[in-house]
Amino acid sequence: MNQDFWTALVMIVLLLLLIGLMTLGWRNRSRSQAGLFDSLPQPPADPGAVVLGPLTGVYVGSTVAGDWQARIARPPLGHRSAATLTAHTDGLLLELATDVVWIPRADLIGVRRTSALANKTVPGGGILAARWQVTAPVGRTVIDSGFRADDKDSYPRWEALRGDAAPSDRTDTPTSTTEEKQ
Structure with missing residues (x-):
C-alpha cells in the first residue's frame, strides 16, 4: 500500500472523529439546557385573525x-x-x-x-x-x-x-x- 492510501485513511479517520466530537458537543449542550424550559406552548386551534x-x-x-x-x-x-x-x-x-x-x-x-x-x-x-x-x-x-x-x-x-x-x-x-x- 502506498503513502496516498495511508494519508487518505488518516484524513477520513480524523474527519469522522471531528464529526463525532461535534455531535457529542451538540448532544451535551442540549442536555445541559434541559432547565431552560419545560415545554414550548402549543398552537391553539384558533390563533385569531x-x-x-x-x-x-x-x-x-x-x-x-x-x-x-x-x-x-x-x-x-x-x-x-x-x-x-x-x-x-x-x-x-x-x-x-x-x-x-x-x-x-x-x-x-x-x-x-x-x-x-x-x-x-x-x-x-x-x-x-x-x-x-x-x-x-x-x-x-x-x-x-x-x-x-x-x-x-x-x-x-x-x-x-x-x-x-x-x-x-x-x-x-x-x-x-x-x-x-x-
Whole structure:
C-alpha cells in the first residue's frame, strides 16, 4: 500500500472523529439546557385573525436573551430551517420545515431588528428577533428567536408588534440587548 492510501485513511479517520466530537458537543449542550424550559406552548386551534404575514424566510435559531452566541440546542429551537412567520392577534406562529413554534402574545415581549443572533451575523439589522418568555422549572426563561425574511421591507411593521409579557422575574437571565453583547 502506498503513502496516498495511508494519508487518505488518516484524513477520513480524523474527519469522522471531528464529526463525532461535534455531535457529542451538540448532544451535551442540549442536555445541559434541559432547565431552560419545560415545554414550548402549543398552537391553539384558533390563533385569531392574521395581523401580519405570512412572511417567508429562514429561521436562524434561538438564544438565551441578551447573548447572541448562547444558542439553544433543544428541539425544535435548535436547528436552522426554512420557515414562515405569521402574526395573529393571539401570538406569533413560526412554521418550520419539520415543526411549529407558537409564541403566545402573553409571552411576547417585543420584536426588533438585530445584526447577530445564534452565531449568525447579517449586516444592517437583517435578522428579525422576537423576544419572548417561556416557563422554566424555576421562573421564566427569556428567549430571542431570529428570523431572516425574504422581504426585509416589512420589518418596520413587525417591529411595531408588542406583546403582553411582563418583565421576567428570573434573576439569572440577562436583560441586555443583543447589540450590547457584540
